[in-house]
Amino acid sequence: MNEIVIKTNKLTKRFGDFVAVDEITFDVHKGEIFGFLGANGAGKTTAMRMLCGLSIPTSGEATVAGYDVFKQPEEIKKNIGYMSQKFSLYEDLTVKENIEFYGGIYGLSNKEIKEKSTELIDKLGLHNEAKKLVSSLPLGWKQKLSFSVAIVHTPKIVFLDEPTGGVDPSMRRQFWDLIYEGADKGITIFITTHYLDEAEYCNRVSIMVDGKIEALDSPAGLRQTYEAKTIDEVFYKLARKAKRSAD
Amino acid sequence: MRALRFLLQKEFRQMFRDKGFTGRLFIAPAIQLILLPMAANYTIKNINIAIVDHDHSVTSQKLSQKILSSGYFKLADYTDFDSRANKLIESDKADLVLEIPNKFERNLITDNTQKTGIEVNAINGVKASIGFGYLSGIISDFNNDLRATWVQPERTNPLPTISVEPSFWYNPLLTYYIFMVPAILVSLVTGVAGLSAAFNIVKEKEIGTIEQINVTPIKKYEFILGKLIPFLAVGGVVFTVGLLISWILYGILPLGNIAVLYLFLYVFLFAILGFGLLISTYSETQQQANSIMFLFMMVFNMMSGLYTPFDSMPGWAQFVSHLFPISYFIDVMRMVVIKGSGLHDIRIHILCVFLIGLVLNTWAVLNYRKTS
Numbered sequence: 001m002n003e004i005v006i007k008t009n010k011l012t013k014r015f016g017d018f019v020a021v022d023e024i025t026f027d028v029h030k031g032e033i034f035g036f037l038g039a040n041g042a043g044k045t046t047a048m049r050m051l052c053g054l055s056i057p058t059s060g061e062a063t064v065a066g067y068d069v070f071k072q073p074e075e076i077k078k079n080i081g082y083m084s085q086k087f088s089l090y091e092d093l094t095v096k097e098n099i100e101f102y103g104g105i106y107g108l109s110n111k112e113i114k115e116k117s118t119e120l121i122d123k124l125g126l127h128n129e130a131k132k133l134v135s136s137l138p139l140g141w142k143q144k145l146s147f148s149v150a151i152v153h154t155p156k157i158v159f160l161d162e163p164t165g166g167v168d169p170s171m172r173r174q175f176w177d178l179i180y181e182g183a184d185k186g187i188t189i190f191i192t193t194h195y196l197d198e199a200e201y202c203n204r205v206s207i208m209v210d211g212k213i214e215a216l217d218s219p220a221g222l223r224q225t226y227e228a229k230t231i232d233e234v235f236y237k238l239a240r241k242a243k244r245s246a247d
Numbered sequence: 248m249r250a251l252r253f254l255l256q257k258e259f260r261q262m263f264r265d266k267g268f269t270g271r272l273f274i275a276p277a278i279q280l281i282l283l284p285m286a287a288n289y290t291i292k293n294i295n296i297a298i299v300d301h302d303h304s305v306t307s308q309k310l311s312q313k314i315l316s317s318g319y320f321k322l323a324d325y326t327d328f329d330s331r332a333n334k335l336i337e338s339d340k341a342d343l344v345l346e347i348p349n350k351f352e353r354n355l356i357t358d359n360t361q362k363t364g365i366e367v368n369a370i371n372g373v374k375a376s377i378g379f380g381y382l383s384g385i386i387s388d389f390n391n392d393l394r395a396t397w398v399q400p401e402r403t404n405p406l407p408t409i410s411v412e413p414s415f416w417y418n419p420l421l422t423y424y425i426f427m428v429p430a431i432l433v434s435l436v437t438g439v440a441g442l443s444a445a446f447n448i449v450k451e452k453e454i455g456t457i458e459q460i461n462v463t464p465i466k467k468y469e470f471i472l473g474k475l476i477p478f479l480a481v482g483g484v485v486f487t488v489g490l491l492i493s494w495i496l497y498g499i500l501p502l503g504n505i506a507v508l509y510l511f512l513y514v515f516l517f518a519i520l521g522f523g524l525l526i527s528t529y530s531e532t533q534q535q536a537n538s539i540m541f542l543f544m545m546v547f548n549m550m551s552g553l554y555t556p557f558d559s560m561p562g563w564a565q566f567v568s569h570l571f572p573i574s575y576f577i578d579v580m581r582m583v584v585i586k587g588s589g590l591h592d593i594r595i596h597i598l599c600v601f602l603i604g605l606v607l608n609t610w611a612v613l614n615y616r617k618t619s
Contacts (some may be wrong), residue, residue: 051616052462053462054458054461054462054619055618055619056616056619074464074617077463077464083250084457084458084477086454086458087455088454088458090257090261090452092261092264093264097257097260100253100256101253102459102463104250105253105254105460105463106248106464107249107250107464167384175430211253
């Protein structure tokens with residue numbers, strides 16, 4: 001647990017006068033489930049996009065999987081998986097075709113693609129749906145498929161941006177089973193969420209308020225520091241200070 | 248390059264799964280090639296003419312009959328009141344008024360000369376000038392008939408006359424569709440292939456899949472080739488379908504070498520797909536792309552020499568339209584299809600379009616960012 005896979009130092013992103021992410025500094029360890037909490041508009045997605053090489057930071061430093069976000073974004077991309085807020089598999093391709101496509105793009109061999117497809121379809125219980133268009137799947141299944149596709153190339157780190165939004169509680173539970181399974185394989189999980197109960201499932205949690213990281217600790221540590229029974233309470237204590245309105 | 252294979256496989260799968268796709272590929276060319284040449288017909292018929300006959304003589308009636316039997320004119324009114332004819336022009340019921348004055352026949356016989364008046368409704372300038380042209384032609388023809396019957400032909404003509412005997416090259420019957428159909432095909436290929444490439448990429452932006460692509464280690468050029476190649480194929484199919492339709496419907500077979508046409512087609516597609524790509528890098532939504540495309544297609548169609556002669560534009564406008572790949576293609580189509588020009592004759596066209604394509608594609612690649 002000691003190897004550091006994400007390291008940031010005063011990482012900042014400005015859009016004009018607006019400081020979306022304000023000098024955030026933190027480390028994430030290998031195999032960790034790192035929760036990234038914050039109200040809407042707190043800057044979670046922007047921070048995540050910088051770490052994925054989708055957005056160039058304004059200032060500060062950051063390395064992901066040992067590569068610099070300014071100089072080596074394409075190297076970072078070989079080592080990470082990403083699941084965005086928007087569902088982003090191809091709805092007009094079948095389950096199998098989506099797995100094949102992303103496997104191919106990440107440079108898996110034909111044999112690996114075949115093995116991965118069978119494995120994923122088995123694990124997700126999608127035998128009957130394998131040849132159906134993704135658009136015909138229910139949302140919860142789509143999200144599970146999306147996650148599995150994001151780690152099809154067994155990346156070092158996977159970034160999940162509100163993966164469980166709009167999904168029912170039992171599906172969320174199943175989704176977290178997949179996350180644990182990934183973490184057991186040594187994949188570092190970086191996850192943003194709205195559901196504060198999900199924060200309890202993380203090894204460590206950071207809470208962002210107005211672009212800054214206000215708190216960072218294990219769930220138990222946070223409850224102790226803020227003398228709260230749940231992470232929920234911790235969050236409200238911190239979020240009350242927010243000046244930015246949610247967008 | 249392995250990623251390119253998967254990109255292409257994905258594009259073609261999506262293409263054939265799209266229900267409107269075969270329609271765009273076959274039905275759109277058919278409809279356009281059947282309908283548009285009708286609208287772009289410059290032979291004007293059904294010109295409404297009002298004849299004001301103050302003379303009521305045999306000669307004036309003969310003239311009227313000659314005009315009406317020409318097939319270009321429809322009689323709106325036959326009257327002897329000027330005011331009535333003028334009203335017809337005012338109410339748009341007549342395009343032309345021919346005024347035959349009093350003593351028309353008598354003056355012709357005694358004085359050998361007589362003036363007639365023609366009033367033209369010039370709201371539709373094209374119709375007016377062409378109608379006037381037809382009418383003058385018929386009257387001068389009538390004039391010659393009169394001379395032949397009334398004046399004793401002299402053994403030696405005291406007045407030397409020059410008669411012009413036109414011979415029209417390449418399109419001897421001046422058939423409008425031989426001129427229009429190849430050019431409309433160009434506009435069609437631009438629409439179906441060039442623009443769908445732009446919409447395809449913007450659609451990925453809209454649904455968010457492009458972000459998933461941008462976070463993969465895929466190379467920029469792989470992604471762009473993955474988008475260009477399928478539409479090169481589509482362009483080839485649409486063009487072939489169009490050539491077949493123009494052969495079946497209009498009997499147009501290119502006089503020149505078909506291989507030359509296809510060579511130019513692919514140079515052209517390279518340029519126009521680059522343009523589509525460039526638009527897609529500047530638009531976030533399909534509506535945005537659509538409105539930009541609409542503007543450009545209007546300008547392309549109006550300025551490229553498709554409907555109006557290229558050379559009648561002022562110099563600066565000609566220069567501007569020399570920046571559009573479509574102007575070159577229309578020219579090349581007409582040259583190769585109607586005139587039978589070969590590779591050597593269109594080498595400048597190929598070079599220019601290739602350079603335009605190179606600029607557009609480079610600009611697009613530079614402007615497409617995986618990272619913002």
